[in-house]
Amino acid sequence: MKRLSWAFLFLAINVVELKTNPKIVVVGAGMAGIGAATRLLELGFTDVTLLEASGEIGGRIGKAQMGKTWVDTGAQYIHGVVENNPVYCLAKKHGLFENVPKEEGSWSILTDKGRKVDEDFAEHVYKAGELLLHQQSDDCDNNTMGDYFAEQAQKLADNWEDDAENRNLISSVLRKLGKDLLITTGALDLKNVSLCSWQHFSNEIKGDMDIGGNMFLLPSKLLEEFPKENVLLKKLVSKIEWDGSFGVPDGTTYPVRVCLGDGEEILADHVVVTISLGCLKAQASSLFSPPLPEYKVKAINSLEFGSVIKIILEYEEPFWESDVSKISLLWEEENILTVKDDPSQWLQYLDFFTVMRPQEKFGNVLIGWCSGRVADHIDNMTEEELSAAVTEHFRAFTRNSSLPAPRKVLRSQWHSNPFTRGTYTYIPVGTDPEEMDRLALPLSSSKATKPDPQVLFAGEGTVKSLYGTVQGALVSGRREAQRLAQHYLKATAPPATCPFAL
Numbered sequence: 001m002k003r004l005s006w007a008f009l010f011l012a013i014n015v016v017e018l019k020t021n022p023k024i025v026v027v028g029a030g031m032a033g034i035g036a037a038t039r040l041l042e043l044g045f046t047d048v049t050l051l052e053a054s055g056e057i058g059g060r061i062g063k064a065q066m067g068k069t070w071v072d073t074g075a076q077y078i079h080g081v082v083e084n085n086p087v088y089c090l091a092k093k094h095g096l097f098e099n100v101p102k103e104e105g106s107w108s109i110l111t112d113k114g115r116k117v118d119e120d121f122a123e124h125v126y127k128a129g130e131l132l133l134h135q136q137s138d139d140c141d142n143n144t145m146g147d148y149f150a151e152q153a154q155k156l157a158d159n160w161e162d163d164a165e166n167r168n169l170i171s172s173v174l175r176k177l178g179k180d181l182l183i184t185t186g187a188l189d190l191k192n193v194s195l196c197s198w199q200h201f202s203n204e205i206k207g208d209m210d211i212g213g214n215m216f217l218l219p220s221k222l223l224e225e226f227p228k229e230n231v232l233l234k235k236l237v238s239k240i241e242w243d244g245s246f247g248v249p250d251g252t253t254y255p256v257r258v259c260l261g262d263g264e265e266i267l268a269d270h271v272v273v274t275i276s277l278g279c280l281k282a283q284a285s286s287l288f289s290p291p292l293p294e295y296k297v298k299a300i301n302s303l304e305f306g307s308v309i310k311i312i313l314e315y316e317e318p319f320w321e322s323d324v325s326k327i328s329l330l331w332e333e334e335n336i337l338t339v340k341d342d343p344s345q346w347l348q349y350l351d352f353f354t355v356m357r358p359q360e361k362f363g364n365v366l367i368g369w370c371s372g373r374v375a376d377h378i379d380n381m382t383e384e385e386l387s388a389a390v391t392e393h394f395r396a397f398t399r400n401s402s403l404p405a406p407r408k409v410l411r412s413q414w415h416s417n418p419f420t421r422g423t424y425t426y427i428p429v430g431t432d433p434e435e436m437d438r439l440a441l442p443l444s445s446s447k448a449t450k451p452d453p454q455v456l457f458a459g460e461g462t463v464k465s466l467y468g469t470v471q472g473a474l475v476s477g478r479r480e481a482q483r484l485a486q487h488y489l490k491a492t493a494p495p496a497t498c499p500f501a502l
C-alpha cells in the first residue's frame with residue numbers, strides 16, 4: 001500500500017511538472033524559427049506561437065522586387081548539392097528548381113588592364129587555390145585564415161610553371177579567391193578569421209547551386225501547414241522574463257513571460273530564441289531577465305557577426321554575353337599577401353557579380369557582392385552615387401566609355417537592419433568553435449533538480465558544423481524542437497520527408 005502511494009506521488013509530481021499541452025513561443029520567423037515551429041507541430045505540440053518583429057517571414061532569406069520579378073536579397077545558393085542536405089531536398093520537393101538553368105553558364109573575367117582572362121585558366125588556378133586552402137594545417141589554433149591563405153597562395157603562385165606574364169594573372173585569380181573568402185565569412189580582414197573555422201564543418205557542403213529568385217519561396221512553403229493565426233508579424237520581443245511564476249486568472253502558472261514592444265505580454269512554458277548573433281550582441285544584456293549566465297555572454301561576445309551587402313542592378317540591355325552566369329573583375333598588380341577590406345578603395349572589393357538567369361524571367365539583372373566595412377560604406381551611399389560609381393567601374397574594365405548606367409539599383413541592408421545587424425556568424429582568431437555549442441545550450445530554472453529547458457536557443461550561429469547557411473538555421477530550430485520532445489518524453493516522431501542530421 002505504502003509502495004503504491006509513493007508511485008502515485010511520483011506520477012503526480014511528473015504530471016505537475018510536465019504539462020500535457022505546454023505553451024511554446026518561438027521568437028523570430030527566419031529558417032531557425034520556422035524549423036522549430038513546424039517540427040514542434042510534427043512532434044505533437046499544439047500550442048506553438050511564432051513571433052516575428054518585421055512584417056515578413058524568412059529573416060535573412062529576403063526578397064525585393066526588381067525588373068520583371070523578385071530577387072533574393074539574402075541567401076540564394078544551396079551549399080551542398082546532395083540529397084541528404086535538407087534544404088536541397090526541401091527545395092526540390094517544393095518545386096524551387098523550376099526555371100533554374102540546368103547549365104552553369106560561363107564565367108566572364110576582365111582585368112583592370114583591359115584583358116579578358118581565359119575561363120579555363122582562371123578556373124584551374126582558382127580550384128588549385130581552393131584545394132590548398134582545404135588541406136588546412138593541424139596547427140589551426142595558432143594560425144589565422146589570412147596568414148595561411150597568404151602563405152599558400154604565394155607558394156602556389158611562385159611554383160606555377162608558366163611564363164612571367166601569366167604569373168601576375170595567377171596572383172590576381174588567387175587574390176580573388178581570398179576576396180571571395182571575405183564574402184564567405186563576412187569578415188573585415190582574413191587575418192581576423194580563425195583557421196579552425198571549418199574544423200567541424202560538414203563534409204556534405206560540396207557544390208553550390210544558385211537558385212536565385214526562388215530561395216525566398218522556401219520559408220512560406222515550409223509554413224504552409226502551420227496555423228496562420230499562430231504566426232504573428234510585427235511583434236517585436238523586447239523582454240524575456242524567465243525562471244519566474246506568472247499566473248493567469250484560472251490559476252495556471254507559467255515560468256516565462258515574453259514582453260512585446262507594443263505592451264502585450266505572452267506567458268509560456270518555453271521560449272525558443274532564434275534572433276541573429278548580431279541582435280544578441282546588441283540586445284542580450286537588456287533582453288533577458290534574469291540576465292544570461294556568464295558562459296552564454298562569453299559565447300555571444302567571442303563569436304563574430306560579419307557583414308555582406310548585395311547590390312542589385314537592373315539594365316535596359318545586357319552588356320554581357322547571353323551565356324554568362326558570373327562576372328569577375330581582377331586587378332593585375334594587387335598584393336596577394338593581405339586580404340582585408342578598405343572602404344577608401346571600396347570599388348576594388350566590388351569585383352564579383354552573379355547574372356540572374358533565365359533572362360526571360362529576370363530581364364537584365366546583376367547582383368554584386370561585397371563584405372565587411374566596404375558593405376557598410378555602400379550601405380551609407382545614395383543610390384545615385386552608387387549607380388554613377390558602378391557605371392564608371394564597368395566602363396573602365398570593359399573599355400567601353402558609353403556603357404549605360406543601370407536603370408534601377410537596390411541594396412540589401414542587413415547591417416543597418418535592426419532585426420539582423422549583419423549577415424552571418426564567423427569564428428575569429430582565438431575563439432573555440434565550441435562556443436557555438438555553448439550558445440546553443442538551453443537555460444533551466446535555478447530551482448530545477450533536473451534539466452527544465454525554459455529558454456532555448458537556435459539560429460545559424462548555434463551550429464558549428466553548418467553555421468552561416470540556411471540548412472544550419474533550419475536544423476538548429478528542429479534540434480530545439482527535438483530537445484523539448486525529449487523533455488516531454490514524446491513518442492517517436494513521424495518520419496521526416498527530408499534528412500535533418502547536423
Ligand SMILES: Cc1cc2nc3c(=O)[nH]c(=O)nc-3n(C[C@H](O)[C@H](O)[C@H](O)COP(=O)(O)OP(=O)(O)OC[C@H]3O[C@@H](n4cnc5c(N)ncnc54)[C@H](O)[C@@H]3O)c2cc1C
Binds near residue numbers: 422
Ligand atoms: C546577404 C546574405 C547572403 C546569404 N547567402 C546565403 C546563401 O547563398 N546560402 C546559404 O545557405 N545561406 C546564406 N546566407 C545565410 C542564411 O541566410 C542564414 O544563415 C539563415 O537564413 C539564418 O536564419 P536564422 O533563422 O538563423 O536567422 P534569421 O533569418 O536572422 O531569423 C531571425 C528572425 O528573428 C527576427 N527577430 C530579430 N529580433 C527579433 C525580436 N526582438 N523579436 C522578434 N523577432 C525578432 C528577425 O526579423 C528574423 O526574421 C546568407 C545571408 C545573407 C544575409
